[in-house]
Amino acid sequence: MGRVSSSSESLLLSHESAAVWKKSWLIPLFGVLLVVSIAVATALGAVTIPLLTTTRLLTYGLLQLPIDGDERTLATIVYLIRLPRVLAAALVGASLALAGTMMQGLFRNPLADAGLIGVSSGGALGGALAISSGFAMGSSFLLPCATFAGALISAFGVYLFAARQGETSLTNLLLVGIALNAIWGSLTTLVLSFAQDYEISRQIFFWLMGGLDGRGWSHVQMVFPFVVIGFVPAFFLSRDLNVLLLGEETAMSLGINVEYAKRLLLVFASLLAGAAVAIAGTISFVGLVIPHIMRLILGPNHRLLLPGATLGGAIFLVWCDLFARMVIPSEELQLGVITAVVGAPLFLHLLLRQDKIQRNPA
């Protein structure tokens, strides 16, 4: 049984056993990168403000220190216009990437993304209903509540129809996504066409287009609690997610409470996807691109992947949004267009590769 060679081999390899944890230093690095990205994105725009000035103004704003009269205009731009938008981008990116990572683990398929499988469009329908019925007028927290409800219903739908007996075939997942996107999309159009008030339908339409144009502090405050509630418990489930990838029965035989873990994952992923939709409408591919890239950098272990994808998603969307604002002077590209241009080719690449693996199982 190879006992002769094994002792020397294990000596040779033992120093590598902690290799996963050696990568954990990358997490604080991503944190620093995110802060730098936020500062740079706040400095750049129609009026470019030097990075040092931006940083100083941000610090002053944060500490609520008085600002000189000359810099009041700049401070307004930085603190009231750009910063909330950049933070909104970071929150949306982080939520979508974390939701994507969780759903990929849950569906055991690296192609699950809130946009592609219909969870985001379910959230959008919930939001459109809430706005057109006037339900969302009651309190600013009611819109994210409605998008969460829509996202949750979709996520359970995907789970019911695509995950027969714990197996989620690629075909089922994407077909259910197509069906749900079509149903929610047409119902949303119906809601739009029934909206009596022109102002309301314009508001819904603007929001549905997907983007961060005109997002301010109220939007950041609106979803922040939802994002926090979604984030924190996600990290408690990292081991469950790892083991679930071996299949539900194996996970159960390893002592994981599978039903409990699945429900929590569905609820938290929907909470995050719903929060993202409440700010930015439907933006696809972030939840696909970021987990994929992070798996290449950090490996598939969710204990690193979940925080990594959260930070990576935030960084990614901050830069995508900056690009959307900057690429054509005095015009805005749609954020969803940028993420699709980056994400769609990667999606096709993954699709072809996974198809190949399923055709020729190892």
Added chain:
Amino acid sequence: MTDLAFSLDQVRYTPDHTLILDDVSLDVSRGHWVGILGPNGAGKSTLLRIMAGVLPASSGLVLFEGKVVDQWSTRERAKQLALLPQRTDLSFPFRVREVVAMGRTPYLERWQNESKADERIVEQTMALTEITRLADRNVMTLSGGEFQRVMLARALAQQPAFLLLDEPTTGLDLRHQFEVVDVLTTLVQQGVTIITVLHDLNVAASACVSVVLLQSGRVYAAGPPQDVLTVEAIRAVYGVDVVLGENPETGALQIIPLRVARPTG
């Protein structure tokens, strides 16, 4: 306390009114190696999963160590009982070592990392299943047989007293088949109870203390291999004519298949 590891009484499994298992009663003694045999679709894997507690029976009683199997806390049960399913799809690029280390899950708290002791157990099980040289390979790049051994190592890393395996030797080359049987034989000698779904009647005849022969969801016969695996039983259950012999080295029962059985008139 009896020495019964498992005791099944009139277990039925009938999802959507399809009869998969019907009236299966079965006792498995602790420290035995029991083989579950039968043709495709006879309900072997279902029976194994019901015994492991990952699939609830439609009716009947399943006792594991004297306690109803689904009344165990899943975590406590996982420290006692490991299950190796027939097939595992893993489309995420874990390294072999990480997958084997997942076998330590029932022993770890939510935030706890694997200790040195856990790592040592992972190293040992990898050495035992001869996958040490694959330790840092991406599991998605392994051959089917290599992956099968990784999954066996994962189950062994659970250090179970009861090991339930669905076709552990299928897809392995001759040498690795022997090695897996050797590893399991050693475990039985150390007091581990093993239940395996098997297709290879000769492996069952040489390794198992007793076998259960299933036909269409019912127990056709159960007992020591030489009593169960008769020419008549194999013809009735598998529809194949065989001759029985004796392994010249070990004296174990040897089954030599001849042809598809013709109906005797």
